[in-house]
Amino acid sequence: MLCHISLFKIKTLSTAISIQADAAGYEFLIIEHKKFNAAFALHGGHLVHFQLKEQQPIIWLSKTAIYNQQKAIRGGVPVCWPWFGAADKSLGENLPAHGFARTSKWELAAHNEFPEGVEIELRLTDSAATRDIWPFQFELLLKATLTDQIKLELISKNTGNIPFSYRGALHSYLNISTPESCAISGLNNHYNDSLDNGLAKSGDSTLQITGPIDAIYKKALSPITLSDKQFNRQLIIDNSGNDAEVLWTPWIAGAKAFADMPDQGYKTMFCIESAITNKSGVRVKPGHSHSLSTTIRSHTG
């Protein structure tokens, strides 16, 4: 499953679910269900693998991803939180891009196996280290329901006594055959091009992948479909709680510049992210929660 990492089993949680670790003690939750295989890294609360039996993986993971506590994993579904992109200057200098959730160690809060799949809950709460850079109390829950589809729900709960605002994303790296085989439809026509100083532009409702893309599309009004001719499948993506879909591929130069992506890696991935990118973010009052989600299902033929 994670064929480029050697893992040993630490604990069996149910027939399909176990905790396994690499030689350095980096922990994964491994799911070997009769319908699919999947894996999460506890570091980052990060889905790193999902593959239905007899199909190509839905989620892309870099073969040269770096697994250590300081780094976000390249691939999978990074949880970007409590900000998206660069941190607000008011929080300080040199803060990590896309927040601290993807480089924090999460805990397994619940797991349940049933005939059609599994439910997994991973939790991250504030600590002295998080309050040092983001002065709020919170409970972040990633609820994953894995069946013949992936459903990820990120619930941001304010456990303190002052409101907070957050931005973020479920930054899905989708596994594709080749860029030329793919077309994306169902997008909103309006986007801001991050490769052109955030300029507001309008595009066609179907997008081909022919070069680098880094764009913030206004929230789609219906599900988005990534059609992949060579894999003979459509990935159908339904997001909620978001204000945008961020589309991203680093393309040739970008992949070359990353130490944790093979030079050719850009050819087999494409990101469609369920994101909150508005400057003001989503405000969550004490005792309240907000949910950001993405559902990805595959339709073959």
Ligand SMILES: O=P(O)(O)OC[C@H]1O[C@@H](O)[C@H](O)[C@@H](O)[C@@H]1O
């Ligand atoms: O390399 P990172 O921090 O994981 O970010 C990857 C990309 O993430 C995307 O969401 C951003 O729009 C891009 O600008 C960014 O390059």
